[in-house]
Amino acid sequence: MKQKLESLLLLAVNTLKEEAILASDLSPKISIERARDQQYGDFATNLAMMLAKPAKMNPRQLAEKLIAAIPSDDAVLKVEIAGPGFINFFIDPNAQYQIISHIHEQGAKYGLSDFGQGKKVQVEFVSANPTGPLHVGHGRGAAYGSAVADLLSAVGFEVEREYYVNDAGRQMDILATSIWLRYLEECGEVFTFPINGYKGDYIREIAVAIHKESSNEYRHPQELVFEDIHLDEPQGGDKELHIDGLIDRAKTLLGKTLYRDIFQSGLDDILSDIRQDLSEFGVDYQQWFSERQLMDDGSIDEALKRLRDAGHIYEKEGALWFASSELGDEKDRVVVRDNGQSTYFASDIAYHMNKLDRGFDQIINIWGADHHGYVPRVRAAMQALGADDKKLTVLLVQFAVLYRGEERVQMSTRSGSFVTLRQLRQETGADAARFFYVMRKSEQHMDFDLKLATSKTNENPVFYVQYAHARICSVLRQLDEKSLQRDSALGHENLAMLTESQEVALLSRLARYPEILERAATHYEPHQLINYLRELAAEFHSYYNAHQFIIEDAKLCNARLNLICAVKQVLSNGLKLLKISTPETM
RNA sequence: GCGCUUGUAGCUCAGCUGGAUAGAGCAUCGGCCUUCUAAGCCGAGGGUCACAGGUUCGACUCCUGUCAAGCGCACCA
Numbered sequence: 001m002k003q004k005l006e007s008l009l010l011l012a013v014n015t016l017k018e019e020a021i022l023a024s025d026l027s028p029k030i031s032i033e034r035a036r037d038q039q040y041g042d043f044a045t046n047l048a049m050m051l052a053k054p055a056k057m058n059p060r061q062l063a064e065k066l067i068a069a070i071p072s073d074d075a076v077l078k079v080e081i082a083g084p085g086f087i088n089f090f091i092d093p094n095a096q097y098q099i100i101s102h103i104h105e106q107g108a109k110y111g112l113s114d115f116g117q118g119k120k121v122q123v124e125f126v127s128a129n130p131t132g133p134l135h136v137g138h139g140r141g142a143a144y145g146s147a148v149a150d151l152l153s154a155v156g157f158e159v160e161r162e163y164y165v166n167d168a169g170r171q172m173d174i175l176a177t178s179i180w181l182r183y184l185e186e187c188g189e190v191f192t193f194p195i196n197g198y199k200g201d202y203i204r205e206i207a208v209a210i211h212k213e214s215s216n217e218y219r220h221p222q223e224l225v226f227e228d229i230h231l232d233e234p235q236g237g238d239k240e241l242h243i244d245g246l247i248d249r250a251k252t253l254l255g256k257t258l259y260r261d262i263f264q265s266g267l268d269d270i271l272s273d274i275r276q277d278l279s280e281f282g283v284d285y286q287q288w289f290s291e292r293q294l295m296d297d298g299s300i301d302e303a304l305k306r307l308r309d310a311g312h313i314y315e316k317e318g319a320l321w322f323a324s325s326e327l328g329d330e331k332d333r334v335v336v337r338d339n340g341q342s343t344y345f346a347s348d349i350a351y352h353m354n355k356l357d358r359g360f361d362q363i364i365n366i367w368g369a370d371h372h373g374y375v376p377r378v379r380a381a382m383q384a385l386g387a388d389d390k391k392l393t394v395l396l397v398q399f400a401v402l403y404r405g406e407e408r409v410q411m412s413t414r415s416g417s418f419v420t421l422r423q424l425r426q427e428t429g430a431d432a433a434r435f436f437y438v439m440r441k442s443e444q445h446m447d448f449d450l451k452l453a454t455s456k457t458n459e460n461p462v463f464y465v466q467y468a469h470a471r472i473c474s475v476l477r478q479l480d481e482k483s484l485q486r487d488s489a490l491g492h493e494n495l496a497m498l499t500e501s502q503e504v505a506l507l508s509r510l511a512r513y514p515e516i517l518e519r520a521a522t523h524y525e526p527h528q529l530i531n532y533l534r535e536l537a538a539e540f541h542s543y544y545n546a547h548q549f550i551i552e553d554a555k556l557c558n559a560r561l562n563l564i565c566a567v568k569q570v571l572s573n574g575l576k577l578l579k580i581s582t583p584e585t586m
Numbered sequence: 587g588c589g590c591u592u593g594u595a596g597c598u599c600a601g602c603u604g605g606a607u608a609g610a611g612c613a614u615c616g617g618c619c620u621u622c623u624a625a626g627c628c629g630a631g632g633g634u635c636a637c638a639g640g641u642u643c644g645a646c647u648c649c650u651g652u653c654a655a656g657c658g659c660a661c662c663a
Contacts, residue, residue, distance in 0.1 A: 031603070046605060049643065059643070083606045084643070129663065171663055240662095319661055330589075330659075337661040344663050372590050373658040398591075398656080440599065443591060445656065447598070461611070463625050471623060478622045519602065531600060534610080545618085545627040586625070 001511075002032045004075065005043055005089055012069035013047075021065055022055055034512065041080065041088035042096075042508065048085040059085025093504070097495035099511045103566040104488070111513045111573050115521075116157030122355060123149040125366035126278065127164040130270045131175045132200055134277055134421040136448065137368070141397050142421070143437035145366040146283040147526035148395070150577055155521040160360070162287040164351060167267055168295055169344060173247045174198065175270075176263035180218065180250050181225075182207035183262070189222040195233050196243040206269050210262065218262065220253045277422050281430055282579030294350045300342050303350035303385070304335060312384040322349070327380035349381040356387050364524075369396040369443070395524055400437075400448040428460075431580045435462035438526045438578065461534060465571065466583050468537035472568040473584040475549055475561075482550065488565075491558030498559050502543035506567060509536050513570050517577075526578065533574045540567050 016022045035044045048063035063081045075095040080088045125145025153159040178197040229245040231237025318338030335346040379389040520528040549560045
């Protein structure tokens with residue numbers, strides 16, 4: 001419909017050009033909007049106001065001439081000038097009714113499009129370090145990332161969802177060492193657990209499992225373990241030196257193979273937990289990409305070689321530096337430390353090189369907002385690798401600040417004191433959790449009140465939308481109970497009887513769904529879909545309270561049933577896209 | 587100090603590429619169940635869109651500055 005109006009307006013503009021009212025070199029961008037209010041018709045354009053200046057005319061006068069030049073069309077009932085010079089279009093309701101049969105024909109496919117033309121898009125999200133279970137902070141990234149991916153795929157992009165597994169580096173060594181120490185405690189060794197170790201219960205569980213399987217294979221007396229280790233912080237030492245000493249001790253006492261065993265069982269255990277957690281949350285990945293693989297298969301060396309060949313690498317103070325400041329970063333970055341170890345950033349360069357090599361048209365990284373300072377250096381790396389950094393989109397998700405009522409909840413993975421995503425799901429249900437996370441713009445700071453979200457009663461808008469769906473199902477059940485049959489053909493013939501204000505509003509709302517999907521997808525804003533569903537539900541509830549559907553007049557009854565079935569279909573399509581359930585009773 | 591993000595009703599937030607009288611939910615107040623689920627509906631009150639300039643026919647929206655909040659400025663990941 002929008003396109004139709006656009007072409008009509010274009011014809012009008014051309015006519016005015018021929019009449020020399022408008023300069024012939026003028027090629028205005030015609031924009032058609034949905035009218036905000038029914039009194040302004042269905043669609044509106046600001047074209048006259050845009051052209052007023054170049055045409056040196058009063059906008060309203062120009063609007064009159066434009067309207068006169070618009071060819072008549074069956075679908076357009078009338079065209080009006082309003083306000084400072086808006087041109088409002090009133091669409092023939094008969095044209096609007098078609099949307100209902102269209103929705104019934106399309107069913108679950110209604111709203112999907114091939115807008116993306118099969119372009120390959122990779123969405124990488126969550127990618128939390130596998131050092132512990134996901135907490136509620138990761139939940140937002142998970143819900144947002146998967147919603148963005150699902151939206152893109154709904155509008156015709158070929159989407160690959162990926163989790164980057166940081167299975168290398170110091171944090172993982174701390175994890176392995178923490179597990180080993182807990183294991184030693186299981187064996188009966190007595191010592192003070194390092195302040196910088198991971199203290200969560202899950203560490204002990206992993207240790208217990210290892211102990212059960214292998215008994216004392218990894219055991220060493222604590223005197224040997226702690227001999228000559230730098231003191232921990234409470235003893236007046238340095239917690240970082242203390243833990244690093246213990247890591248080295250674990251590696252030497254255990255040897256490469258046994259240390260790797262512990263490391264690996266910790267990683268496997270936690271990663272499979274994360275995988276299951278996400279899957280239960282409706283988040284599934286096509287790819288789990290290992291950082292260690294990049295190190296092992298020489299990708300990092302290859303990436304650094306490419307940077308060096310392109311002249312972006314130099315040596316200083318025993319370390320290798322990437323000259324990222326020449327490419328928009330605020331300073332240069334170390335890629336290989338003076339001890340010969342490559343940095344996390346070096347892995348990331350290799351990782352993005354790998355992404356580029358896989359031939360994606362678009363790479364989307366979803367990061368926590370605390371990583372925003374990291375964006376320029378990754379862009380710099382992409383440019384240095386000879387790639388177009390426009391292929392990269394980084395979407396930042398602000399942290400959800402947790403409250404329990406008025407009180408702010410402090411969280412730390414290290415100390416093991418945090419609310420896990422799993423706990424949240426169990427308390428609120430996955431539906432409410434997803435809805436809540438995605439309801440807000442991603443870059444908006446978000447207060448997540450656990451008390452509110454876990455209070456299962458009212459207040460949670462997810463119920464509002466689901467309730468609309470359940471109500472429609474209930475109406476259809478009533479038909480059965482009254483031994484009535486829905487006659488959709490009869491309804492179809494009588495759609496023109498739908499003239500109540502709520503009915504007209506619903507028709508226009510239903511027709512908007514595909515536009516909303518496209519906009520939500522291309523702007524990476526799933527909350528727009530949520531808002532749409534809330535509005536659709538609100539209009540339905542309003543309709544429900546104002547009018548009866550199951551009535552004596554079979555024609556009107558079936559017309560209304562066709563309408564609410566279309567509403568049910570769209571609610572269902574939208575909720576399913578967001579991986580939120582569509583209950584038939586509540 | 588520099589950078590990124592944010593600032594809209596008492597609270598939590600929407601506001602589509604700049605458009606017509608800035609909207610919802612919660613909270614407050616008043617109505618609606620002998621009729622398809624009251625987890626609902628109808629109505630009322632509540633706003634200097636942080637502040638000050640600028641661009642524009644038109645600014646919550648774009649630009650500049652100020653103020654405030656969060657985050658980031660490692661040879662950590």
